[in-house]
Amino acid sequence: MKCNTSDFLIFEPNRHIKFDLDALETYGFARRETSVVDALTVMAAVDYADRVVRRPAYIWRRDLHIQVPLYEPDRWTDVTVASALDDVLRLLTGDNWTFDFIARPGTPPPKPQEPLDLGSTQTRKVMAYSDGLDSRTVVALEDFSSPGAILRVRVGSSAAHGERRHGRPIPFTGIPYSLKLGRRPVESSARSRGFRFAMFAGIAAYLVDAGQAVVPESGQGIFGPVLTATLQGYPDYRNHPMFTVKVAKLIESVFGHKVEYAFPRMWSTKGETLSALRALNPGSTWEGTRSCWQDARWCSIQGKRLQCGVCAACLLRRQSFHSAGIAEPPRTYAFENLRATSFEGAAPTGFRVTKALNHYAIGAVQQLDHFNIDWLGEELISRHAASVALVTSIPFEEVQARLGDLIDRHAKEWTKFVEAQGETSFIRQWVGGKS
Incomplete structure (x- = not known):
């Protein structure tokens, strides 16, 4: 399907998304709510539209109109939820978004047979954890200051199907879905990645009743991409509090759960963050991290x-x-x-x-x-x-x-x-x- 900035897209979950049941089980706990499956579907639809519609040569903005089947479409057509979703995506991508949420036939994937083993009951924070330098450094600093308080939510490409301990899934170690585009993406700006990562953390916070989602980015990565945006480009807000406060509003409107996105290294350079961990643990290693x-x-x-x-x-x-x-x-x-x-x-x-x-x-x-x-x-x-x-x-x-x-x-x-x-x-x- 050839797409341009004014195309009407039809997102077909059975065709364009593959739910990995093993990975999805790491998001299961004692329940697998329809609202969570629908939220993951919306995330995938946003990712799909962002990749298959090329930006114009001289204008950043696209007009994206997409139909998305959901098990509970009324939840997402609610004016509060719809407004929150629009606010998030307009700021993040710089595009105009229009959604048609329709009823999805069938039933969601079955619930897991038993709850996941959370280990520590002291979980108060979650963090979207990739293979990046900031992730490894900040999670180590957080573990040092509050042992057992932070739960990692894997978002990197290496997360694959999830991890298991004694045959049981380890929470949030798998990516619940993958896209099936059928061809190479035509748009490389990929601003939707920020939406996906922030939503994974927000959904995890809801499922474990955590009040805080930690954003590991240091100050340059928070403010630099916004303040130094080129004339032809658009400010990159994916790690910025102006974006995450809108995601928090969306999470609350969809799930009724309040979560604060916290920036513990907002006023530090990345070099200072590395130095802080090295001072605490001189043996720290960053081998295998990717930036x-x-x-x-x-x-x-x-x-x-x-x-x-x-x-x-x-x-x-x-x-x-x-x-x-x-x-x-x-x-x-x-x-x-x-x-x-x-x-x-x-x-x-x-x-x-x-x-x-x-x-x-x-x-x-x-x-x-x-x-x-x-x-x-x-x-x-x-x-x-x-x-x-x-x-x-x-x-x-x-x-x-x-x-x-x-x-x-x-x-x-x-x-x-x-x-x-x-x-x-x-x-x-x-x-x-x-x-």
Whole structure:
């Protein structure tokens, strides 16, 4: 089916989504509510629409209209739920969304025979846990301060079918569904991933009656993608409190459960977060964590999947390890040598450097370089601080001061990282050779 910005999409659960019953069982507990299955279906439908409709060449916004069959469509057509869903998706994706929720024939998957073993009864928090650097670091910090209080909700691609202990499913260790697009996605911006991760955490909080969902992102990842958005792009709110406060409202309107999305590292750089864990546990390891946004097609060298090393996520990761004084092992990145005098010279032997990848890397460098007070300007920072204060209930003056301080510390870390690559580095050239 060829799609454009005005197409009417029909999401067919039996065709476009595959529920993994083993993984779904890790979301089961003593019940498997129809409301949870419907919520997962809505998440999958959003993911589907986001991937199969390409954005226009010169306009970010798309008009997405999709029909979604649900077991309880009346719940999602309720004005409170519909409004909350619209608020979440408009902010996150920058698109116009219209849903037609219709009755779905049949019955939901059967309930599990017995409740899951939660282990600790002290669970007060949940956290969407991937293979990322922030996830591993922050969950370790949280476990240190409140042992047994946080429950991991796996969202990474390696979660697969879920894990078991003594033959019983371990809670939230599987991804309950996978999409069946039938072809390669045509849109790569993938803002719906933020919706999926936040909703997984919110649903888990509802099922275990936890009052808090922890967002592990550090300050640069929260504010940088919003404040440094390009003219052609759209601010990325996926890890921002302006987004999660709307998700919390949606969770409450659908399930009647209040959950707060907390940001324990909001005012810290990623480098400071790494340093904090290393101070508590000098033996901490980050082996196996991934930050890269690129897929395996671009980052596989001699059969080994590496991280690209030049996207914004990789560069921030490398800056952060540099700031924390931690050396990463060789062959972590495809573009390992940032001291090279040209982008092409940094590429491994035999690697095909495309113009698109070159532009992508330049954009990544600009994103990190422009996250500074001189570039952003105090007026923009002040306006953004007011928006953050509104959704966090932190006094404006405090937000303004802490945001400015965070940006200043990032800029100092970034400058030291760039200088460490040497005066002839291609990165140094891209940022104008400033020191």
